[in-house]
Amino acid sequence: MTTPSVEPPQTSDRGAAIRKVVIVGGGTAGWMAAAALARHLASTDIAITVVESSEIGTVGVGEATIPTIRRFYAQLGLTDADVMSATQATCKLGIRFEGWGGPRSDFIHPFGLYGQDLNGVGFHHYWMRQAETGDATPLSAYSLGASLALANKFVEPSPNPPSSLSVFDWALHFDAALFAQRLRRYAEGSGVTRIDARIATVKLRAQDGFIDRLVLDNGREIEGDLFVDCSGFRGLLIGEALGTPYEDWGDWLACDAAYAVQTENTPGDAVAPYTRVTAHQAGWRWRIPLRHRTGNGLVFSSAHMSDDAAQAALMANLQGRPLSAPRRIDFRPGRRRQAWVKNCVALGLAAGFLEPLESTSIALIENGIERLKALFPDRDFAPAVLEEFNDQSAREMERTRDFIILHYWLNGRDEAFWRERRETAVPDTLRRKVDLWKARGAFVRYRWEMFHPASWLAIYDGLGLMPERVDPAVQGIDPVQLRQGLWGMRDAVADMVERTTSHDAFLARFGGVS
Ligand code: FAD
Secondary structure, three states, X not given: OOOOEEEOOOOOOOOOOOOEEEEEOOOHHHHHHHHHHHHHOOOOOOEEEEEEOOOOOOOOOOOEOOOHHHHHXXXXXXXXXHHHHHHOOEEEOEEEEEOOOOOOOEEEEEOEOOOOOEOOEOHHHHHHHHHOOOOOOOHHXXXXXHHHHHOOEOOOOOOOOOOHHHOEOOEEEOOHHHHHHHHHHHHHHOOOEEEXXXXXXXXXXXXXXXXXXXXXXXXXXXXXXXXXXXXXXXOHHHHXXXXXXXXXXXXXXXXXXXXXXXXXXXXXXXXXXXXXXXXXXXXXXXXXEOOOOEEEEEEEOOOOOOHHHHHHHHHHOOOOOEOOOOEEEEOOOEEEOOOEEOOEEEOHHHOEEOOHHHOOHHHHHHHHHHHHHHOOOOOOOOHHHHHXXXXXXXXXXXXXXXXXXXXXXXXXXXXXXXXXXXXXXXXXXHHHHHHHHHHHOOOOOOOOOOOOHHHHHHHHHHOOOOOOOOOHHHHOOOHHHHHHHXXXXXXXXXXXXXXXXXXXXXXXXXXXXX
């Protein structure tokens, strides 16, 4: 158990540059922070140390990403091929939602656009106007990302707009432990020091309560100027030592536990280029295909489903042989009231958690790191720096939370858990978005949004919430021209899918699937 203890006063460090950064934790967050800071601070003599405990281990899940991960490792100079080879990765074009709108509901949230906006009017208005003429072409037929995903195909997007191949993006499903190992190699190669030990005590300075040093279980002491807390759910520094409260979002997001298990791949089965999230009576299951195995899990509300029922529902729906017994992980949706307190910045699970429905946790880590780089402090830890970091982090986390709540709010299922989700009041920030969408088919765009309008459109459409009327500018459009324009786009997408090879063929470049 860690007990904060107080040290005698020392001289002020006001205005002086940071000399030592200590990162606590060697999970995905810790090694992402170490690699990115090593790169960012390469021209300085700032020493970076990672303290992790192989005895404690990591949370051991977190395999689905969103496209920003590719920007993250590109900044380190790593290519897609480097990371895909090192992490047994597959490609991810989006997330397939099954059963969320009702028993037969099935749609993809792709990473990319639908059709083409025209004259300042969103494409969906043209599509809705066309639907009023009786055309049942689904919105997904206008998304190259969704259409490739549903056909189990994959091609890399063109970096050069306005190519029709530039309208979608992709991410990775990867083995998170292998990803952390790859980043560790990178960080250690860039001069980061790793210490494998358990932190026993966190010592605070008497004059200001800042973290002074860590005392390891072998008695060694690690001093630092800036501490980055990547210690996982427990928040060893930010929570246990500094006492930063946790804001609980359980009233909005009822799921609080998961069971996870890995299975063998089934030889000959096509590997889906998407994450599958299937609703069940009190939560949802995930399926994440990797090249050497498949990640499976079941997220549930412990108030609505027993442990036994949750495990049984997970195991009954596996497709391959389980590689271990299912592992339970409890969580609390919410965030630290402040992600940066005194000389401690929390990243990853230590900063907060949202269930992995839209694969947002690793992306939140990336953005936290970017923010830390942009606001990298001196030893005076100017209050304005902390305030800005905390404000941006809070806004981003709240916007992301609202997006997750939307999936539950719009569900079309009958079980008690799902009825309650529809009836639970949502945050005003979300209500405002949905009200505008219903009234005008438009999107409220706040700052620090992780998800763009096309993502909101995917969920609105997938769960059947469409605006009350089409944009006035589209109402009188010539129907023949409209049909020709839309069908031209639809056929171009279909043609591109036809000409694209399978996801499996793409993965063969990296050694294929085992
Ligand atoms: P951890 O992995 O828990 O690492 C904590 C580190 O701190 C470890 O190295 C540990 O040894 C160290 N530590 C702790 N205490 C001490 C101590 N006293 N002394 C020394 N070291 C210590 N995210 C996604 O983006 N996509 C997903 O698909 C996804 N799925 C998820 C599914 C579930 C069920 C859960 C719970 C999370 C999921 N996440 C997902 C989130 C993702 O797993 C995490 O964001 C990510 O792994 C980062 O974790 P972390 O590094 O913050 O913490």
